[in-house]
Amino acid sequence: MIDLFDSFFMGGTVPLKNRIAMAPMTRTRTSDGDIPNALMATYYAQRASAGLIVTEATDVAPSSKGYAMTPGIHTDAQRDGWREVTRQVHRHGGTIFLQLWHVGRMAHSSLMPDNEAPWGVTAERADAAVFAHRPDGTLGHMAASAPRRLSTGEVAALTDTFASACADARQAGFDGVELHAANGYLFDQFVNSVLNTRTDRYGGSRVEDRTRFLLDVAAAAVRELGPGRVGVRLSPFGRFNAMPADPLAEQTLLYLARELGRHGVAYLHLVYELMPTENMEVAEFTARHLDHALLAKVRDAFPWTIIWCGGFTDRAGAQNALDTGLVDVIAFGRPYIANPDLAERLRNGWPLAAAARSAYYTRRDAAGYTDFAPYANDGTTTREDLQ
Numbered sequence: 237m238i239d240l241f242d243s244f245f246m247g248g249t250v251p252l253k254n255r256i257a258m259a260p261m262t263r264t265r266t267s268d269g270d271i272p273n274a275l276m277a278t279y280y281a282q283r284a285s286a287g288l289i290v291t292e293a294t295d296v297a298p299s300s301k302g303y304a305m306t307p308g309i310h311t312d313a314q315r316d317g318w319r320e321v322t323r324q325v326h327r328h329g330g331t332i333f334l335q336l337w338h339v340g341r342m343a344h345s346s347l348m349p350d351n352e353a354p355w356g357v358t359a360e361r362a363d364a365a366v367f368a369h370r371p372d373g374t375l376g377h378m379a380a381s382a383p384r385r386l387s388t389g390e391v392a393a394l395t396d397t398f399a400s401a402c403a404d405a406r407q408a409g410f411d412g413v414e415l416h417a418a419n420g421y422l423f424d425q426f427v428n429s430v431l432n433t434r435t436d437r438y439g440g441s442r443v444e445d446r447t448r449f450l451l452d453v454a455a456a457a458v459r460e461l462g463p464g465r466v467g468v469r470l471s472p473f474g475r476f477n478a479m480p481a482d483p484l485a486e487q488t489l490l491y492l493a494r495e496l497g498r499h500g501v502a503y504l505h506l507v508y509e510l511m512p513t514e515n516m517e518v519a520e521f522t523a524r525h526l527d528h529a530l531l532a533k534v535r536d537a538f539p540w541t542i543i544w545c546g547g548f549t550d551r552a553g554a555q556n557a558l559d560t561g562l563v564d565v566i567a568f569g570r571p572y573i574a575n576p577d578l579a580e581r582l583r584n585g586w587p588l589a590a591a592a593r594s595a596y597y598t599r600r601d602a603a604g605y606t607d608f609a610p611y612a613n614d615g616t617t618t619r620e621d622l623q
């Protein structure tokens with residue numbers, strides 16, 4: 237039986253010290269120019285006892301941006317910022333993958349170069365909000381803008397954009413990358429059989445066409461970084477960001493699992509349950525849960541590591557999931573916000589701290605970000621200086 241604290245080689249290649257992953261979380265703390273800063277390096281280093289850290293979603297190009305104050309990897313300054321993050325995480329014994337995204341239609345034109353329209357699989361607008369600049373210059377939630385449908389050539393060119401981002405990630409010291417193909421962003425928009433009504437080689441009713449963009453990028457990423465260094469995040473039944481329910485979701489998931497495995501992708505990161513917003517229940521985001529019967533089929537189709545994320549809050553729940561034999565790593569998102577030492581707390585049975593929702597995004601300073609202390613067994617809290 238696998239224990240949550242057993243080490244292993246993810247995708248047969250990258251050594252992890254335990255089966256705990258820190259899930260990717262956008263925290264909107266970058267410096268001007270979408271540059272990762274010293275505070276972010278401290279934040280990630282504080283969490284280095286996770287077997288794997290997956291960073292917040294990171295822009296591969298200026299056009300991929302959907303939220304203010306999220307980081308990029310496409311300028312020298314951004315790469316320098318990330319290099320300090322990876323240096324600090326490695327100094328503390330951690331392993332860190334960079335999550336790469338293109339938000340596609342989930343953007344506002346105020347975030348786009350020259351205020352152009354966001355890039356879409358089609359011209360259909362997402363009935364959803366993004367965090368952007370209001371007309372008065374302040375930041376807040378704004379309705380996503382109507383996108384422009386990408387031409388066939390532009391989709392093909394994006395493969396090179398992602399391949400460059402992979403090279404940049406390696407140069408910045410990352411152990412690998414995760415392609416963000418979940419939660420209603422560009423890859424997910426292509427894969428969805430209802431949303432993707434294109435009639436070119438990247439769309440339509442055939443699964444081979446709808447998944448071509450993601451599979452081409454995955455293949456390019458593996459070519460760039462080598463097998464074992466590329467993961468893919470999927471949320472097959474997710475409704476977040478106005479994604480339509482997809483009657484072909486299971487078929488697509490199993491096809492992707494087989495093909496991504498064949499391409500040498502190290503892990504599938506499956507989002508089981510999405511974060512509900514203030515006024516919505518989880519059920520409104522997920523048409524169906526990733527139940528065990530389906531996971532067993534994914535397991536058969538994909539030969540490497542499977543990470544499961546969503547709603548895990550304690551050691552017993554995580555261990556039960558591992559005991560099914562269907563997954564290899566458990567990812568924790570929200571619990572990592574207030575518990576930098578989550579792995580130690582789970583191992584020792586120490587209580588978990590809770591973060592207020594107001595701490596999730598939008599502040600520039602340490603408050604609600606790096607000021608959550610590791611657990612002190614004497615009942616007090618201490619502040620760890622990681623600089």
Ligand SMILES: Cc1cc2nc3c(=O)[nH]c(=O)nc-3n(C[C@H](O)[C@H](O)[C@H](O)COP(=O)(O)O)c2cc1C
Binds near residue numbers: 511570
């Ligand atoms: C503040 C916050 C930011 C998030 N940002 C991202 C992100 O950048 N990329 C991503 O794939 N998921 C993101 N998520 C989703 C989480 O990775 C995770 O799937 C979700 O929180 C459910 O896991 P949990 O129940 O352990 O929190 C975010 C979640 C939160 C709470």
